Amino acid sequence: MKKVKAFPCGTVANMVCGFDILGFALNEPCDEFEVEITDEPGVHIINNDDYNLPTDPEKNVSGAAMLALMDETPDVRGFIIRSTKLIKPGSGIGSSAASAAGVVVAANYLLGNRFSKLDLVRFAMFGEKVASGVKHADNIAPCIYGGVTLIRAIHPLDIVSIEAPLLHVTVVHPQIEVRTSDARQILKQQVLLKDAIKQWGNIAGLVAGLLKSDYDLIGRSLEDVIIEPVRSILIPGFDEVKKRSKDAGALGGGISGSGPSIFMLSKDAATAHAVAKEMEDVFIKIGIDYHTHVTTINQQGVKLVSE
Amino acid sequence: MKKVKAFPCGTVANMVCGFDILGFALNEPCDEFEVEITDEPGVHIINNDDYNLPTDPEKNVSGAAMLALMDETPDVRGFIIRSTKLIKPGSGIGSSAASAAGVVVAANYLLGNRFSKLDLVRFAMFGEKVASGVKHADNIAPCIYGGVTLIRAIHPLDIVSIEAPLLHVTVVHPQIEVRTSDARQILKQQVLLKDAIKQWGNIAGLVAGLLKSDYDLIGRSLEDVIIEPVRSILIPGFDEVKKRSKDAGALGGGISGSGPSIFMLSKDAATAHAVAKEMEDVFIKIGIDYHTHVTTINQQGVKLVSE
Known part of the structure; x- marks a missing residue:
């Protein structure tokens, strides 16, 4: 070969x-x-x-x-x-x-x-x-x-x-540029201990929710008190996307990597599609072009095809 | 009743x-x-x-x-x-x-x-x-x-x-006083983001290790870069107890609560007893009275007996 x-x-x-x-x-x-x-x-x-x-x-x-x-x-x-x-x-x-x-x-x-x-x-x-x-x-x-x-x-x-249990993912990519280096630079180098404690409670909750297939716990744990409040200001419409996605039934979500894409997790495909619709409405209203993807978590890694 | x-x-x-x-x-x-x-x-x-x-x-x-x-x-x-x-x-x-x-x-x-x-x-x-x-x-x-x-x-x-999987616990209580309020007061109110990231990696690893019954992962994750380096100075012999316990086969451990007790987790009872012996040797050498407990994780909570 x-x-x-x-x-x-x-x-x-x-x-x-x-x-x-x-x-x-x-x-x-x-x-x-x-x-x-x-x-x-x-x-x-x-x-x-x-x-x-x-x-x-x-x-x-x-x-x-x-x-x-x-x-x-x-x-x-x-x-x-x-x-x-x-x-x-x-x-x-x-x-x-x-x-x-x-x-x-x-x-x-x-x-x-x-x-x-x-x-x-x-x-x-x-x-x-x-x-x-x-x-x-x-x-x-x-x-x-x-x-x-x-x-x-x-x-x-x-x-x-x-x-992880079966999770449906909705991703919206607003066509704006957020440079990874900028997104890193605006982060504070120090965090309050009390915020760090909240964060590690959520991380532990998220890992436990995934391994125990507890969707409610996953949803409750998808909260970021340290990075998201700083980085989300680089993404127009972020707060509205998040609110409308959760209102539409998403478990939760946030910034994908350093942005500008935003992702949401849902328990079923119908919700993931409804979430995509909400995301699209927000960016149509703001007047920013976007791509959406409605997909699932890939369990396989890199797929290979030999000829 | x-x-x-x-x-x-x-x-x-x-x-x-x-x-x-x-x-x-x-x-x-x-x-x-x-x-x-x-x-x-x-x-x-x-x-x-x-x-x-x-x-x-x-x-x-x-x-x-x-x-x-x-x-x-x-x-x-x-x-x-x-x-x-x-x-x-x-x-x-x-x-x-x-x-x-x-x-x-x-x-x-x-x-x-x-x-x-x-x-x-x-x-x-x-x-x-x-x-x-x-x-x-x-x-x-x-x-x-x-x-x-x-x-x-x-x-x-x-x-x-x-x-959690079956875990044996060794606790040593050196007879010194560490007041909870003092142990809280010496903590810094801010932590470096890079240390917080290390910490949440370990927390996620520990929760995953427990839920997956992965003893090696539990051991690798029992690391604290934020609290232990500050608080352990209040407990004479801490570093030596930790080193000798791990050398004797403990998965890992550290300060129990705000101290002065130190705990270690082990996969089997024989190791937990060997760890107790090491702990006792350290405090005999230093000249501090101590109590040790060799036990397991209590799965039941508060036991009740009605007459």
Whole structure:
């Protein structure tokens, strides 16, 4: 086998109260990467989309991840990556994580699955560093593992799968730009102990709600007293989207990653579609273009298709 | 039925990384409270031990909890409480919580279980207020519910049982005084966001480890970067107890509540006893008297015996 197609999907980092530690994978949208082993030394990137992403592998998210993998595969001379991005960069649903994760999962398949998922996360984090300057794993991990993942610690990397009940997800991507670096910069470096205590109560509640399939507890725990009050001001319509989504029956939700996308979780598909309608109404009223996705949590991670 | 005996047991609050939100109940030591309905109006306290605790119900932990319950039981004229404290006040294993929880659980039994466990926690918190000035629930909740409990939120009170695998507990109580108010006062009111993130990773890991019966994950998550580094300086020998306990096979542990007791969790009884031996050696060397308890997590809450 010399060639495989990988379909890494969008991911939602933070999951409201789990800033930098929780994330989950979506079943759509997904990118498409064709990865091929070649005798030509190095990583060769061919873009099949209109995003004009850099083709220098050191400056390209997929390329940087693949170079990290190649540091540990001296028997391989080169890879060709044919990239078709369908997850819009800057949307806040893990576009760069998909670029990084997709190619290393594909390469690992071609190499006989010699690396663990944890290794693949480690390689893909080099891609995140190119994208945002920070080697964070809260999109990469769910993209590769599927489901809901906890990054318990970064040094050393400790990833835990949090088995979740069936959850329907509605995502709205208002077509505005929120740069990850800006969204990081406005955060305060100190938090009040009393707010931190509220936050860890909610995180513990969310993890327990997921593992116990307790939808009410999940809903009660989807509360963020630290990050959301600061970041939500960068997203016009955020408060109204949240209120109308919950009124329509959503369990709860919030900013996806550093935004501008907003996600909501629901118990059933009908509610998730009703939530999408509310989200769309808000952005029509404000006059901002948007995309919505109504999907479910992806339990599989990166899908592979070999020809 | 006019009279019942209640045996509320010691509890370990915080559980290392879960400051103010997590706690668990022990199977020993336990207090003994005999509670009797009487036609004499008010709460009448008879102490059968040597602690000389106040008998004015408004100044007595059991009394204050019972008065809170009586505010919602206009059909009852009075209670007699005969108190035999076996959990030493000031030990850091929830002596005041046991005093508050024991009597309201007993009274509720005599009243035909008209109140929920959540109501009983609410009443018992008035006892904690007498003891420490703060209506905290992280000892009360496990004392009444049994097992490991999460206080997800205080307003409104939201208590979640976290089902745990069999865990053996070793507690050492060095005979020094650490006042709860002092232990609170030395805490910083602000924490670094990066430390808060580490902490919530560990809390999420601990809850997941307990619910998934993953002992290794429990052990990795028993880490506190915020409270322990500050409070442990009040407990001579703390670092050595922790190191030697882990070397002897303990999964991990830390300060029980606000101290001075230290607890360690182990997978089996033999390890828990070996840990006790290490703890004792440390305090013999330092020259501080101590008590040790080797026990398990109490799954039942307050035990009742009617005559």
